[in-house]
């Protein structure tokens with residue numbers, strides 16, 4: 001992406017491949033932002049139980065914070081990417097480049113945690129991802145608090 005972007009900047013007639021890569025990257029990022037805003041709206045309207053109710057309050061709190069960091073990191077990537085692409089802010093280019101490590105670390109930690117839940121703890125966290133967990137209305141009846 002970085003090299004494609006440099007070539008697009010340096011030439012008045014970029015190749016079709018570079019044009020496609022840079023456009024697809026920025027459009028995909030903006031689509032992710034739209035989906036995230038929509039997801040957060042639904043999330044506020046329909047609260048879910050962290051870990052489908054099968055983790056302790058302390059771990060549920062850590063998961064909640066981790067998920068919020070994921071949301072913030074994704075939004076920050078889109079914001080810095082857009083500032084780099086449309087406004088050509090050098091500072092944003094640097095933040096966008098560093099941000100990939102932050103987001104990557106959060107995503108890898110998140111994926112490892114879900115695998116540990118699914119295959120070592122064998123609880124219901126992973127099932128929650130594929131829609132087999134219990135929703136907030138069901139759990140409310142059993143005295144658990146919704147996120």
Ligand code: HEM
Pocket residue numbers: 043048049050051052063067068070071074107110111114115125126127128129
């Ligand atoms: C193999 C890939 C992945 C697996 C198996 C996975 C698994 C899960 C599971 C099980 C949950 C529900 C946790 C709960 O019960 O509260 C979850 C939530 C979440 N995942 Fe993933 N995930 C994956 C990839 C990703 C990626 C790539 C991202 C972002 C870049 C991501 C972002 C999130 C966020 C933000 C939530 C919280 C949703 C909410 O409740 O608001 N996940 N994931």
Ligand code: HEM
Pocket residue numbers: 001002005006025026027028029030032074077078079080081082083084085086093096097098100103
């Ligand atoms: C979830 C959203 C996004 C992710 C995960 C992401 C990820 C990346 C990555 C990994 C790179 C390569 C950085 C490097 O090699 O150091 C990159 C470069 C770049 N991205 Fe994004 N990006 C996202 C959204 C966007 C958006 C929405 C735009 C523009 C509207 C954008 C514009 C750029 C630009 C201009 C570069 C080249 C920066 C440079 O010259 O070093 N990105 N992005």
